[in-house]
Amino acid sequence: MNHDFGKVGIEKDIQYECITTTINRDGVKNAGAFAFRYLGEDMVFSSIFEGSKTLKNMLDTREYVVNITQDPLVFTYVTLDCLGDEYFTSDDDIAIIKNTPAYIIVDVVDVEKKTLKDSNLYFVTGRIREFIINDENAQAFNRGLSGLIEGLVNFSRYKIVDDEKRKEYMDRLVENKRIIDKVSDEKTRKAMADLKAEYEKY
Numbered sequence: 001m002n003h004d005f006g007k008v009g010i011e012k013d014i015q016y017e018c019i020t021t022t023i024n025r026d027g028v029k030n031a032g033a034f035a036f037r038y039l040g041e042d043m044v045f046s047s048i049f050e051g052s053k054t055l056k057n058m059l060d061t062r063e064y065v066v067n068i069t070q071d072p073l074v075f076t077y078v079t080l081d082c083l084g085d086e087y088f089t090s091d092d093d094i095a096i097i098k099n100t101p102a103y104i105i106v107d108v109v110d111v112e113k114k115t116l117k118d119s120n121l122y123f124v125t126g127r128i129r130e131f132i133i134n135d136e137n138a139q140a141f142n143r144g145l146s147g148l149i150e151g152l153v154n155f156s157r158y159k160i161v162d163d164e165k166r167k168e169y170m171d172r173l174v175e176n177k178r179i180i181d182k183v184s185d186e187k188t189r190k191a192m193a194d195l196k197a198e199y200e201k202y
């Protein structure tokens with residue numbers, strides 16, 4: 001089945017930053033910020049480093065929820081590990097962020113462990129069980145556009161700053177381009193490539 005992810009701005013094979021919520025075997029809810037990819041049909045994908053509560057809960061319960069939100073406080077409190085219980089719905093058997101604009105309930109179908117030099121990375125493939133839109137303005141967040149806009153703002157100052165600042169802007173641009181090439185759609189990748197070519201003229 002194909003899901004209408006277009007309504008929340010999700011395209012196949014592009015990366016979005018979302019809040020993944022899980023519940024542990026004792027019923028304790030957890031939320032973590034994680035990248036999310038839609039693989040097409042019913043399938044989704046996340047890559048998660050060993051050590052996170054999210055990964056442990058996913059492996060134990062074989063389910064998780066991808067909350068589509070752009071709420072700055074939710075992203076921040078989740079990452080600072082201080083998101084209060086009041087941020088979750090009152091469901092006992094599943095963890096969902098209250099009033100999240102949209103969410104996807106996912107069943108874990110495959111887990112592959114990749115051993116890296118300093119850590120282990122898990123590739124988690126899931127099948128969509130349910131996709132709910134609470135707010136018709138819901139949009140998943142792709143961080144590529146932020147990097148592009150930063151590069152554009154800096155470009156407007158690039159010609160008038162000293163060499164040290166210029167190097168700083170170029171380093172930021174190169175890093176943002178690396179991210180965009182990884183997470184963004186074709187249009188954003190082209191925009192960034194064109195912008196970099198302009199930077200290189202100075």
Ligand SMILES: Cc1cc2nc3c(=O)[nH]c(=O)nc-3n(C[C@H](O)[C@H](O)[C@H](O)COP(=O)(O)O)c2cc1C
Pocket residue numbers: 017018030031032033034035036047048049051052053054055079
């Ligand atoms: C926007 C954002 C995206 C992130 N994406 C990932 C990711 O895709 N994989 C991962 O392993 N960690 C990712 N992290 C880091 C985890 O959120 C972090 O390790 C967190 O402490 C895990 O929380 P948990 O232990 O409650 O699961 C991301 C962090 C942020 C802020």
